[in-house]
Amino acid sequence: MKIAVDAMGGDKAPHEIVKGAVIAAQRFPDDEMLLVGDEKRIQQELGVLGEVPRNVTIHHASQIVGMDDPATYSIRQKSDSSITRSVKLVANGEASAVVSAGHTGATVAASTLCMRTIKGIHRPGIATRLPTRHGMCLIMDVGANIACKPVHLLQYGVMATVISEYAYGIKNPRVGLLNIGEEDAKGNEFAKEAFLLLSNSNLNFVGNVEGREIFDDKADIVLCDGFVGNVILKFAEGLAVSLLSTIKDEAMKGFWTKVGLWLCKPPFMYLKNKMDFAEYGGAPLLGVNGVCIICHGRSDSRAIYNAIRVALQISKNKVNEHIISALEKADGFSENAM
Numbered sequence: 001m002k003i004a005v006d007a008m009g010g011d012k013a014p015h016e017i018v019k020g021a022v023i024a025a026q027r028f029p030d031d032e033m034l035l036v037g038d039e040k041r042i043q044q045e046l047g048v049l050g051e052v053p054r055n056v057t058i059h060h061a062s063q064i065v066g067m068d069d070p071a072t073y074s075i076r077q078k079s080d081s082s083i084t085r086s087v088k089l090v091a092n093g094e095a096s097a098v099v100s101a102g103h104t105g106a107t108v109a110a111s112t113l114c115m116r117t118i119k120g121i122h123r124p125g126i127a128t129r130l131p132t133r134h135g136m137c138l139i140m141d142v143g144a145n146i147a148c149k150p151v152h153l154l155q156y157g158v159m160a161t162v163i164s165e166y167a168y169g170i171k172n173p174r175v176g177l178l179n180i181g182e183e184d185a186k187g188n189e190f191a192k193e194a195f196l197l198l199s200n201s202n203l204n205f206v207g208n209v210e211g212r213e214i215f216d217d218k219a220d221i222v223l224c225d226g227f228v229g230n231v232i233l234k235f236a237e238g239l240a241v242s243l244l245s246t247i248k249d250e251a252m253k254g255f256w257t258k259v260g261l262w263l264c265k266p267p268f269m270y271l272k273n274k275m276d277f278a279e280y281g282g283a284p285l286l287g288v289n290g291v292c293i294i295c296h297g298r299s300d301s302r303a304i305y306n307a308i309r310v311a312l313q314i315s316k317n318k319v320n321e322h323i324i325s326a327l328e329k330a331d332g333f334s335e336n337a338m
Contacts, residue, residue, distance in 0.1 A: 001315055003308050004095040007037035007045075008064045008082040009102020011298050014038070017101065018045040020304025025053040027305070031312060034095055037061050037082040061085040067297070071105030075113060084110045090290040091115045097291035097311035099282065101299040107292065108144045108285060115290040118320065120327045123148070124287030125156045125226065126294055127163060130236055131274045134217040138164055138173075141226040142233045144285060148225035150194035153177070155327075157203050159286040160221045162326050166317045167310075176209035176219030178228065183208070194223070202330065240275040244268075281306030284314055286323070291315050 005021045007014045014037060021033040032055045035042050039060040046052045063081040065074040074081060083106050089095040091114040100107045104126075112124055125141035140156045141148065157175045164173040177195055179187045184195060186208055198205045209219050211232070224232070247268075251261035261268070273279060281303055282295035293311045295303055 001096040001312060002032045002034055002089075002094065003311050004034045004036055004059070004086040004089040004098045005304070005308065006082045006086045006098065006100035006102050006107075007035045007042050008061070009100045009107075010295065011101075012300055013101065014041050014045050015048075016300045017304055018042055019049060020299075020301035021308065022046070022049055022053065022056060023301060023305045024308040025056045028308075028312060029053070029055060031055065032057065033308070034059050034086075034089060036086040036089070037064070059085060059089065065103045065106045067103055069103060069106065071103065071109040074103060074106040075109050081106075083107055084114070087111050087114045087290075087292070090292070096315045097293065099293045099295065099304065099307045099311055101282075101295035101297055101304065101307075104143060104294055104297075107294055111285055111288045111290070111292045115288040115292070117287050118289055118324060118327070121155055121159075121287040123152050123155075124285050125152070125159070126229075126283045127156075127160055127286050128233060128283035129168075129280055130214065130233070132215045132217060136168070137214050137217075137219065138168075138221045139214070139229050139232060140221065140223060140286070142229035142283065143226045146225060146227040146230075148190075148227075150190060150197050153194045153223045153225075154197045154201060154330075155287070156223050157198060157201065157205070157221065158326050158330050159323050160223070161203055162322045163284065163286060163314065163319050164220055166319050166322050167314050170220050172204050173220035174206045174218075175203045175221045175223065176206050176213075178214075178222050178224040178232075179208035179210065181208060182210060190225075198223075237277065244272060244275070278303035279306060281308070281310045284310070284319075289320070291320070 007017045025033045036059045061082040063078040065081045086098045087110040090098050123145040126144045127140040128142050129136045140160045164170040251257045282293040285292040293307045295307045
């Protein structure tokens with residue numbers, strides 16, 4: 001399979017992006033990495049890394065989408081950007097998936113415009129996995145759709161269930177709705193209508209989930225609109241970093257606390273790695289006719305490698321084909337609900 005990698009997207013581009021793609025090329029010799037971006041700069045980075053695997057190729061793109069560029073502007077005015085060119089490789093059938101750590105809005109817009117959405121899907125959504133006490137919890141949406149409607153959450157539930165089953169190996173995953181309380185009647189009209197749709201679906205719906213219950217293994221999937229989901233994602237990331245830093249700072253204040261920290265180093269290293277976004281690579285944009293992995297803007301080579309690994313995993317497990325099949329069996333997808 002061929003993976004289009006936006007070599008110019010992200011805070012550490014192109015060095016870390018190119019490095020991550022080369023690592024992936026070495027570990028997946030039967031697949032091809034297509035580095036999309038400024039050919040001269042990519043060649044320079046490849047030269048620094050030494051011998052380049054034969055399954056790494058370059059596709060030149062003359063423009064770069066800046067993080068301050070409006071999403072729609074970047075698609076219309078920067079048609080030769082690395083993001084747009086990467087997405088078009090997938091849309092044209094020249095690549096199986098795209099990986100980008102660049103402008104999230106531009107990546108979502110380009111993917112929606114060029115790949116189009118899967119038939120029956122109204123809005124694509126980003127699904128990301130959060131580490132919990134007992135494993136992982138998939139949150140959807142975390143930023144693609146901030147003007148969400150109840151039917152969108154139902155569709156997200158279907159797509160999140162499919163990827164959980166076929167890519168992450170979770171059979172019959174439990175689906176929860178993020179709300180301000182556990183009771184069925186809790187929440188605003190949006191939450192109540194979404195609850196009703198999910199309750200009447202063929203999903204394994206377990207009811208409302210409060211924010212604190214995301215990490216308590218109440219559900220394998222938690223559904224919410226993109227605004228709330230993005231806040232949760234960034235809050236969780238900031239809290240994890242803050243807690244680990246605070247523990248370290250306090251432990252370094254005395255001799256015996258330093259000894260205690262040293263003795264507890266193995267579990268703390270495990271916890272640190274478990275909370276590191278780089279371990280999970282990126283988040284798939286579900287609902288488009290192709291595989292798109294959106295990475296953290298601060299992604300390093302390890303994160304890019306893992307994002308490519310996830311892209312290959314989703315592509316080889318034919319997740320989109322299973323989503324189409326699941327949509328055909330699901331109810332509540334009326335076209336007038338868009």
